[in-house]
Amino acid sequence: MPTILPSSIPFLHSSPSPLILTRPAPSASPFELYSKIASARYPSFLFESGTGDGTMGRYSYFGVDPYQTLHGNGDICVGRSIQGRIGPGTSPFQYVTHLLNRQRIVRPPEAPPFFGGAVGYLSYDLVRQFERLPSFALDDLACPELEFAFFDLVGAIDHALNRLVLMFCPPLDRFLSEPREKLFREGRDRLAEFEARLTRPDMADAHGSHLGRLTFTPEQDQAIYSQNVRRCQEYISAGDIYQANLSHRFNVTGSAFSSLGDLQTDLSAYSRLRTLNPSPFSGILRFDAIRLISSSPERLVRLEGHRADTRPIAGTRPRGKNTDDDQRLIHELRANEKECAEHVMLVDLERNDLGRVCHFGSVQVDELMTLEQYSHVTHLVSHVAGTLKDHATGFDLLKAMFPGGTITGVPKIRCMEIIEELEPVRRGPYTGSMGYLSWSGDLDFNILIRTLVMKNGQGYLQVGAGIVADSDPTREYEETIHKAQAFFSAFS
Numbered sequence: 001m002p003t004i005l006p007s008s009i010p011f012l013h014s015s016p017s018p019l020i021l022t023r024p025a026p027s028a029s030p031f032e033l034y035s036k037i038a039s040a041r042y043p044s045f046l047f048e049s050g051t052g053d054g055t056m057g058r059y060s061y062f063g064v065d066p067y068q069t070l071h072g073n074g075d076i077c078v079g080r081s082i083q084g085r086i087g088p089g090t091s092p093f094q095y096v097t098h099l100l101n102r103q104r105i106v107r108p109p110e111a112p113p114f115f116g117g118a119v120g121y122l123s124y125d126l127v128r129q130f131e132r133l134p135s136f137a138l139d140d141l142a143c144p145e146l147e148f149a150f151f152d153l154v155g156a157i158d159h160a161l162n163r164l165v166l167m168f169c170p171p172l173d174r175f176l177s178e179p180r181e182k183l184f185r186e187g188r189d190r191l192a193e194f195e196a197r198l199t200r201p202d203m204a205d206a207h208g209s210h211l212g213r214l215t216f217t218p219e220q221d222q223a224i225y226s227q228n229v230r231r232c233q234e235y236i237s238a239g240d241i242y243q244a245n246l247s248h249r250f251n252v253t254g255s256a257f258s259s260l261g262d263l264q265t266d267l268s269a270y271s272r273l274r275t276l277n278p279s280p281f282s283g284i285l286r287f288d289a290i291r292l293i294s295s296s297p298e299r300l301v302r303l304e305g306h307r308a309d310t311r312p313i314a315g316t317r318p319r320g321k322n323t324d325d326d327q328r329l330i331h332e333l334r335a336n337e338k339e340c341a342e343h344v345m346l347v348d349l350e351r352n353d354l355g356r357v358c359h360f361g362s363v364q365v366d367e368l369m370t371l372e373q374y375s376h377v378t379h380l381v382s383h384v385a386g387t388l389k390d391h392a393t394g395f396d397l398l399k400a401m402f403p404g405g406t407i408t409g410v411p412k413i414r415c416m417e418i419i420e421e422l423e424p425v426r427r428g429p430y431t432g433s434m435g436y437l438s439w440s441g442d443l444d445f446n447i448l449i450r451t452l453v454m455k456n457g458q459g460y461l462q463v464g465a466g467i468v469a470d471s472d473p474t475r476e477y478e479e480t481i482h483k484a485q486a487f488f489s490a491f492s
Helices: 008-013 030-037 092-101 124-129 172-177 180-197 222-237 263-276 323-335 337-355 394-401 412-422 473-490
Strands: 019-024 044-048 059-064 068-073 076-080 117-122 146-151 153-158 163-168 215-218 243-253 281-286 290-296 299-304 307-311 313-318 364-373 377-387 433-438 443-446 451-455 458-467
Touching (some): 008 180, 030 044, 030 153, 030 263, 068 092, 092 117, 092 146, 092 394, 153 180, 163 180, 172 180, 222 412, 222 473, 263 281, 263 451, 263 473, 307 337, 313 323, 323 337, 323 364, 323 377, 337 394, 377 473
Antiparallel strands (some): 019 163, 044 281, 068 146, 117 146, 117 433, 153 163, 215 243, 281 290, 290 451, 299 443, 307 377, 313 377, 364 377, 433 443, 451 458
């Protein structure tokens, strides 16, 4: 019977590092493992991003019961295990930056990129901490600009080596202030308890039957959306912008939503979604007031060591009714000058954003306009990577990339001003990001599209399309519906 890895030796006697327990990967999926530990009482997360080949992600991660949480707006942070309200004068993003930078722990070779640290989301409206934008849209959801939970106990599935990895790594402050033997005993016991919980009977509703039917009610009809498309085109004609992403929102209701914060509702919703529309940057993030159920296909940015990369998506067609129809639509997408020009323009934007914090000449487009197919749509996708400057941090990278250009437009700031003017409500988590910030400085964040936002017993789904000079308003509206179709099908 294997016991604690030799990681116990460096944990006890060397520089701070995680205590690691490994096992062969169980037959259960990461979602099934998460369902065994998730609790209605505590924040928790599941990030299913592992593909085995490492092109998108090698690992899936899960965790529950953080030792610290915080959320913030403007210049105020509030959280558990911090001294009440932090501010004014320090933005929530600055505060998280400060917390993580002073807790830096070197990643050992045997550990996944995330072995402990912060997990959470950045609202689209966090950009107001970096840029001056007008205030026209109604902030009806009143979501925090960011919310993070700090975990010292994390589980991972290594899809490349087919193994389960359980890790205990407290923050650096505890390594420096407490006896190493005491931390070792705590870690050993908590890892054993964590493993035992993963062998419990399944708690998930594997077929999503608990959820029942959901109703999706558009807040904006096609006529109003088309009118806003034409207004975007007026800005394009005037030379203000080249392209803008314009979205609209659905209210999502159902009988299961009557139980505010119901864990089984969230598990059932995600179970249905991952079955019908598996996506490379999907997951669940549960806080006290807000829950995110995401099947996002798009990465905002990843940092491992000094290597940064992003995977912009621009260009969409619905899936065909059969193989021949599918191929016809793919050919149409690849041959469409408007779609291809829009994609290249957004790739250039991402190259520019990466170039702000990467070494000159290191930013390269490794893939250009490759195809990715999902249950209801086909996308054009590219991959852009660069080497982070020696003195730049992951937070510098996030500031440079956030929010993603594919969901704002070109040029980014002017597009965000127009979005604020034309979209009637603030986006909140939609087109923001969720992901992790590791003790090592590594990070990985998706873009929150194809995502249910659950708040106060109500669900919200928002979808958008890229508007250019020759966009057809009807077709752009139809594209948003195609993107939402996976949700309509999963919950009908």
